[in-house]
Amino acid sequence: MSTFTVSTRHAERHTTIVSVAGQLDAHTASDLEQAIQTQVLANNVRLVIDFAQLDYISSAGLGVFMVFIEQVRSMGGDIKLAAMQPKVHMVFDLLGFHVLFDMYPTVDAAIGAFPEIAL
């Protein structure tokens, strides 16, 4: 019933862009969870979630970010949220998630927020 797709790509500054589209709810949250889990296991912990195509998010969808944030940060990475539609942004805002997560108007802004890695 609910349509949801998730795709990942690597971007500059060793970031990984996780693009979500459609409706993120209890039925589709596990898809996202799996996608992020894969990246974390591959040690890709500089994550930018691209919300541009996401129409709806439920509590279960929000829970996914909560699950990973501490682990990702302890590994020296972060989950940055980007390009939210106003309605989705309002949900994050109401819940106070903006306190926990950095939110950016665009994906590029989010990428830019990651510091350069000195190799």
Next chain:
Amino acid sequence: MIKIELDIDGSAHADGDMATTVAIVAGGTGIVAFVAYVVLLLLATAGSQQLHQSLLHIPVVMSAGVVVVSLIYLFAALSMRRRMADVTFEPVASALSVFAISSLALLLVSAVLPLSFVDGMPNGWLSVVTASVIAVGVIGVTIGMATAIVRILLTRPHRWTRRNLIAIASLLAVQWIAEAIGADWAHAIGILSVMAGALLTLISIRRMNWVVTLTLDKKVRLLWLALCAAFAVIVLFALMGAAEDTVAARSVGSFLYGAVPMVIALNVYALIFIVRLFGAVLAALPNSGIVDRRSNEVESLSYLTRLIADSATTDELLASVTRLSQGVCRAHGAWCETYDTSGVQVVSTQLLDRAYVTSLQADRELQRLVMQVTTTTRFDDLLQRLPTSPAAHIMRSLIVVPLLQHHRRAGSLVMMSTVPYGFDRDDVRLAAAFGDTVSVALDQARLSAASAERERMHREFEVAQRIQASLLPSAAPRIPGIDLNAVMIPASEVGGDYFDYVTFANGNHGVIIADVAGKGVPAALYMATLKGVVLAAARTANGPADLLRRVNATLFGSMERSTYITIACVEIDTVHGSFTFARAGHTPSLLRSGEHVRSVCPQGMAIGIAGASTFDAQIVEETIAVQAGDICLLTTDGVTERRNGARTEIQLDAISSVIAQADAVSAANVVRQTLAALDGHAGGADAHDDITIAAIVCTTHDSPSQPAS
């Protein structure tokens, strides 16, 4: 014979008790009449006097007649005592054997005991008694056999059976009368009568198809018994003799005058029956194997059906099936194995050692062969098929039946024979039928287990839902100038919505509404925990923000990472005429002040996502003065996110317009109107989330709260 006819007709409806009474009376009368006959005969012939010159002549003849009639009644009653629904092996076999044994006994008695006759009558008391015993024996055996045959014929009659039997009886009567009065034509009548009677008997016993359904074993026994009985009839013929000067003939002739031809005629008919029976059994012998097989199959399949109904466990069922298949296919051994993630399990064995069957798993070739069959398969020569397999030297032929559960291979039923070509096509067919039945039973077992599980879950959900409902307050506190009402409508299962009325440390009342993220049992458990925490914390809390801080401090850390709780809390200050709001990530509350509806959304984050340092800094209170006619509406996102079929969400604006126009008569009214607006929006679509609405109405006077629905 006519008497037998009538009696059989009559007692077709009479019960066993009646037949027993008749048998006792007839037997008693017979014995008394027999004793009277012997005594009278001894008296009459005392002093070598001729019987027919004696005064006792008539009583002697009469008592003999009574003995014969009693015998007829006795046998008729005895045979009627147990009703025969169909001709079966047992009564026929017992009739034949009794007949044969009694005939041989009579032969012995007449050969051993001395007898002397003078002028057609026994001479001396010993001769009188012996002759009487032989006469009654011969007549009795003949009548007994005749009764049995009549009974068999009447159990499976055809159109003419009854008429034929009456005709035979009439012929016998005519024959006897002709003989008794010593008519010249008696001999001719006798021959004609026997010929006609024989023909009628042959016609009457046309149907012998009950023999076909007997098992081979019973047919062979019946064959032997028929031979013995035929021999016994010949013995009786020899005793009676065509010439009337044998001992038995003289005895019978002296006992019942002129009865000898009648007895011979009856024995001729009996012989016809026995020969006919012999022929029928002989003819049915070749197809015995097939009949045995069929009856065995039918019995096994119906037995299997019963087993399935009775078996408590799958293993029990498989064990029974193994036993049954081995028996029916006459296999030298059988076993049943099941396959699961842990490998091959030998569930049951029949005529084979379990350890041996388990050791066969090491035989890779054999194991592969068994597991690869997709339909019931026969291997006629396993050694040819698997020349290197050690097991093939022992198990020369096999039938492998695949057992399926939900279209998946669940196991195999294997039957083996120690000879090549040990099974035939019928065995395969039968084994396949067994396999199908077992597969159906396995599926059913799985389904019923699943449905029992569903049923149990459903019951638990109902209980959980009841418990959850009982956690919600049943009545609102009475506050002067304030009317409170709230309702929670759970979605299809237990949910995480919660509302309650609290009292703060300063004595002010408050309303709290909460939504645990997620659904189902975890959400409900959090909701129950939340209630305890909220009630405990409220007593010492200074206002809503303080309450929410305490709740977060208590719950953060013990909650799952992926979940959180949103809460909205309102403190009602009747002294200052104000509401104080605090919000932990919850949907904004709505407040109608005068004509204006505003959403109240003080800063604050959800419970359980951050520790005290972050949470406490975030949460702020907002205090708003209220007046009579003002309405505050608290909802959960089940209300704002309630979607209709087209998946559009009802916006806060829509609810705003509801309370903008709402009647501020009572809080119950406001709740009801909000619900009505939601129902209209959802267009009959099922709520996918709990719906909770709490309304606070400022009234000018004290109004009682009513339930919302």
